[in-house]
Amino acid sequence: MVAKLTGRIVYLNDKDYTKARENLNLFNSKFPGAIVYCEKEVDVINALAWARENNVSFRVRSGRHSYENFSVLNGGIIIDISELNKISVDLDKKIATIQAGTNLGKVYTHLWECGVTIPAGTEFSVGLAGLTLGGGIGLLSRLFGLTCDNLIGLRIVIPKGKSEAKVVDASRETNSNLFWACCGGGGGNFGIVTQFHFRVHPISIVSLFRVEWDWKHLEKAYNAWQTWAPFTDLRLTSQLELSTKSKNSIVAEGQFVGSKADLKKLIVPLVKNTKPRKIQVTTVTFIKAVKHFNNPAGNIPSFFKRSGSFVFKPLPSKAIEIIKQFLSDPPNEEATIWQQSLGGAVQQIKPTETAYFHRKAIIVQEYNTSWEKEEDASINLSWVVALRKALKPYIQGDYVNWPDVYIKNWPETYYGENYARLRKIKTEVDPFNVFRFQQSISPLP
Ligand SMILES: Cc1cc2nc3c(=O)[nH]c(=O)nc-3n(C[C@H](O)[C@H](O)[C@H](O)COP(=O)(O)OP(=O)(O)OC[C@H]3O[C@@H](n4cnc5c(N)ncnc54)[C@H](O)[C@@H]3O)c2cc1C
Structure with missing residues (x-):
């Protein structure tokens, strides 16, 4: 041919x-x-x-x-595949069929018009494909699980023989190993997904909170958030953004699928005795909430370095001290350390049940820097590398969707015990290692 x-x-x-x-x-x-x-x-x-x-x-x-x-x-x-971006919804079966090139903005908007949604990430320009194949963390994770946990099936183009290509379906019933690998094994490793089928959830109104503190209260705020956010009502998922000392801002925000009155009660452990400078609680339509969490700046090309890790038990004060030191001496004012609460539905699935391994983590934590002039790259890279290293005794793993080329033992870091099975599946699906990049899964020799 x-x-x-x-x-x-x-x-x-x-x-x-x-x-x-x-x-x-x-x-x-x-x-x-x-x-x-x-x-x-x-x-x-x-x-x-x-x-x-x-x-x-x-x-x-x-x-x-x-x-x-x-x-x-x-x-x-x-x-x-970004021009493959059609969506159709079967409301009787509660299934959405979404072409894999669709971005999150289009997914949320289209599904909202049908009164349903899937749990996914926050920025509108993020691709559904990369997000789902690595897991998919967002503000409905604690209630509905990761994006990949809501996947029912997909179509994927894989290698055929020595030089051809073919399309196959994968689900729990058909090509089940490949399907397992596509639920957290990371994009670009096995084939090219062209279409997903997702279970969708009815959604209408949600309540949001925002709490702000002065930077000097970082430790109090962090402790209150980390001992509360991963363990509270699973309808509430939240994030905590720690900015640089000079920016003087610590912000917790979250989304609750429930009433404002209930949310006000739920946030008491976060605000009591932590001296917030501002507390806001509102009720909005789900689509308004989604637009609120989509930060337009996050969708504009820029120079950046990001990395991350998982937290399995609340950080001790020594680790919070490290965070404070790094935020007191950043490469520039824009650096942040960001976290999102996990637990809930994410934890209800076993680490080996899908390729996404870090199910037992309570928090996913991200280290972010960005810069404007090319020559500022090295100081920013060094800050992220040093921060990850300094926190190493207190953290584990990294989310495969936040890859970092400075992580040497990346197979274990992203996939834990699941790496061995991923390699076996790679050997079956792509024995000639056609799909490869700097941190791709390699077939067995
Ligand atoms: C601003 C920003 C916000 C983010 N927010 C979130 C968030 O809220 N939650 C979250 O979980 N993650 C988030 N992420 C991380 C995001 O999930 C990953 O960057 C993801 O890999 C992006 O997928 P993409 O399709 O946009 O990227 P791409 O760069 O196009 O692809 C990413 C990887 O997937 C592969 N891939 C792409 N399409 C396919 C396909 N059709 N079939 C097979 N492999 C494919 C690529 O080869 C590549 O390895 C965010 C990232 C950024 C930069």
Whole structure:
């Protein structure tokens, strides 16, 4: 068979090239030979077969949010599925069929028009594909689980024989190992997902809270939040953003699927004795809440370095002291340490039941820096690396959707005990290691 590239193709000299090659992270950006925008599933099959037949390197891309730019490369082709973005909803069966190139903004908006949703992340421009394949953490996680926990099935283009490609379905019943791997095994490892089927949940009104403290109360606020947020009513998921000392801001925000009166009672342990400077509680439509948590700045390309880890038991004061030191001496004012509460429905699934391993964590914690001039990269990178290292005695693992090329033992860090099974599945599905990048799962020798 002689494969041909089909779809909308942008080459190096085309006027759209710069826009087409750019990901959200401008640091360490790449220059692919061409970007193949797949408009139909067959374009995906053709692109994979063409790349294999011609021995051309490729990467798979959807929402362009990979922290380490694993969805782009120098030379080769990008197989971009962002134009495969149709959604249909069967309200009787409570199932949404969503093409894998859809971003979260479109997912939330479309599903809201049908009175339903899925639990997913916060920024609208994040791709559903990358998010789901790595897990998918958001403000409904404690109630409905991770995005991948709501996945019923998917279609995925995988290698066939020595140089071809084919599309297969995967679910708990069909190709169940591959399905298991797609629930937290990370994007870009096994194939190119073209379509997802999700279980959807009715949603209408939610209540939100926001509590702010002066920076000097960081320890009090952190302690109150970490001993409360992962253990409170599972209808309430929240986040805590610790800013730099000079910004003088600690903010906890959360979403509760319930009434304002109940939420006011639930936040008492967070605000009592912690000296907040501001407390707000409101009730809004779910779509308004989703728009509130979508930070437009997070959707604009910039230079950044992010990394993260999981917290399995509340941090002792020594660890909080480390956090304070790093936020007192940041590379610039914009650095933050951010956390989201877990537990609830995320914890009700066993660590080996899906490829997403860190089920027992109570908090997922993220280290963020961004900068404007290219020459400021090294000071920002060093800050994140040093912070992760300093907190090492108190944290475990990292979320595969927050990859960090400085983590040497990344297989164990992202996948824990599940790595061995992931490698076996990789060997079955992609024995020639066609899908590969700096931190991809490799087949067994
Ligand atoms: C601003 C911002 C906000 C974020 N917020 C959240 C959040 O709230 N919750 C959360 O859990 N995570 C969040 N993330 C992390 C996010 O889940 C990951 O960056 C995710 O990998 C992004 O997927 P993408 O499709 O946008 O990115 P891409 O860069 O397109 O892809 C990411 C990875 O998935 C692979 N991939 C993409 N499409 C496919 C496909 N169709 N089939 C197979 N592999 C594919 C790529 O090859 C790459 O390895 C956020 C990231 C950013 C930058």
